[in-house]
Amino acid sequence: MRVKIVAGNWKMNNDKEETEALIEALKSKGKFTGVQVRIAPTSVNLVQAVNATKDTDIKVSAQNMHYSSSGAFTGEISANMLESIGVNSIILGHSERRAYFNETDADLEKKVAKAIQHDMEVIFCFGEELNDRKENTHFDVVEKQLKAALFSIQPSDWKYIVLAYEPVWAIGTGETASPEQVQEMHAFIRQLIENQFGKIVADNVSILYGGSVKPANAQEIFSKPDVDGGLIGGAALNADDFFAIIQSA
Ligand code: PEP
Numbered sequence: 001m002r003v004k005i006v007a008g009n010w011k012m013n014n015d016k017e018e019t020e021a022l023i024e025a026l027k028s029k030g031k032f033t034g035v036q037v038r039i040a041p042t043s044v045n046l047v048q049a050v051n052a053t054k055d056t057d058i059k060v061s062a063q064n065m066h067y068s069s070s071g072a073f074t075g076e077i078s079a080n081m082l083e084s085i086g087v088n089s090i091i092l093g094h095s096e097r098r099a100y101f102n103e104t105d106a107d108l109e110k111k112v113a114k115a116i117q118h119d120m121e122v123i124f125c126f127g128e129e130l131n132d133r134k135e136n137t138h139f140d141v142v143e144k145q146l147k148a149a150l151f152s153i154q155p156s157d158w159k160y161i162v163l164a165y166e167p168v169w170a171i172g173t174g175e176t177a178s179p180e181q182v183q184e185m186h187a188f189i190r191q192l193i194e195n196q197f198g199k200i201v202a203d204n205v206s207i208l209y210g211g212s213v214k215p216a217n218a219q220e221i222f223s224k225p226d227v228d229g230g231l232i233g234g235a236a237l238n239a240d241d242f243f244a245i246i247q248s249a
Pocket of ligand 1: 009166170171172173174210211212213231232233234235
């Protein structure tokens with residue numbers, strides 16, 4: 001079933017104490033109704049985050065993983081390792097991973113397959129750059145990214161997938177796509193999924209928007225019919241702001 005999700009990508013922020021404090025502040029807000037919440041701390045704080053969120057409705061996601069099970073991949077983390085500490089949700093394909101760590105569509109296809117093998121939820125990020133939008137190729141770019149990494153999976157595997165449309169020009173810039181631009185792209189994405197995998201898959205997949213979502217703009221964006229919540233960067237580092245965004249979903 002299609003669900004509302006608000007996920008906080010903490011990126012390379014928050015040491016052990018800050019992680020603890022932010023989780024405690026979020027927990028103090030009480031229960032979340034009608035929306036699922038994810039937080040994605042840095043890998044060294046995942047164990048702590050899993051322990052601190054036990055018996056809450058906050059789920060912990062990782063920010064990256066390798067597509068191999070084990071081996072000589074210095075600095076990397078495997079799906080088995082995440083599974084062994086109780087993490088079964090992963091953000092894949094973030095534009096920062098693509099841009100700064102050379103993550104390719106082919107890598108992502110393998111990572112998605114590995115996550116699915118491990119029954120892990122994949123929050124799959126994709127989106128065009130500013131030039132693509134200026135040149136009016138943003139739909140083509142998004143279609144290519146989705147096809148490359150996700151169109152080889154089985155229709156039944158879509159239960160693991162959450163899509164996160166994140167136009168690169170709106171990430172961490174304070175520049176947000178307008179609610180109309182977001183709805184237009186999300187409707188396009190849902191149609192693409194329907195064409196390839198059928199209406200049931202398309203109707204059930206949650207499509208999040210990410211890119212400078214704040215308490216002030218969340219409600220309008222989330223009110224659009226094909227927007228099922230958000231992936232939040234900067235504003236997820238503040239419990240009050242993140243909670244306000246969660247309540248907008
Ligand atoms: C992100 O990095 O996924 C993101 C959406 O960041 P921000 O909310 O800070 O734009």
